[in-house]
Amino acid sequence: MSFNINEKLMLLEEPKTTLNNYKKVSLYVPIGITCTFKCKNCCNIHYKENNRFYIITFKKLLDMYKKNKLVDALVLSGLEPFDNFEVMFQLIKYFRKENTKDDIIIYTGYELTEIHNLVDKLKGYNIWLKLGRYMPNSKTKTDVNLKVLLASENQYSLHVK
Ligand code: SF4
16 A cells, blocks of 8 residues: 555544653654444543544654654554554554654554454564553553553553564
8 A cells, every 4th residue: 555645644633742651752643533442431432422533644743743852752542543554554654764763652452362463564663562451440550661551450562573
């Protein structure tokens, strides 16, 4: 699939600089505009009910990233970013092609067994994944690699090199 860098990308909301989604200051990009899961007490229900999206091109997003001298990482999140995998994959390839070697982190609710064929495609792009479904009433835990508080104990990180 070839991708036009001026093609429009839909996000849940405007990308923002965050301190609490990774151990480094990050540009948080909510690229997953839907989520197929139906977790009880969904912690993102306000996003699921949202139907006003933020539109940006790949090029503008990269420009925004490069101009922001605070950020050292790109966080791709959702709702569920793997439900929009092809667009997300093109964005990752574009960032890497443009010599962005910074950390890229994807927050997904999928288990590795459910998306292993897609995760295989990410090999060679140096990506950190946060995997695992949100479990209501579970304890939270701090992930040792991402250095962030995960919403439930079953969730974990994986480095895809
Ligand atoms: S995976 Fe996240 S967004 Fe999706 S239903 Fe569960 S809590 Fe909500």
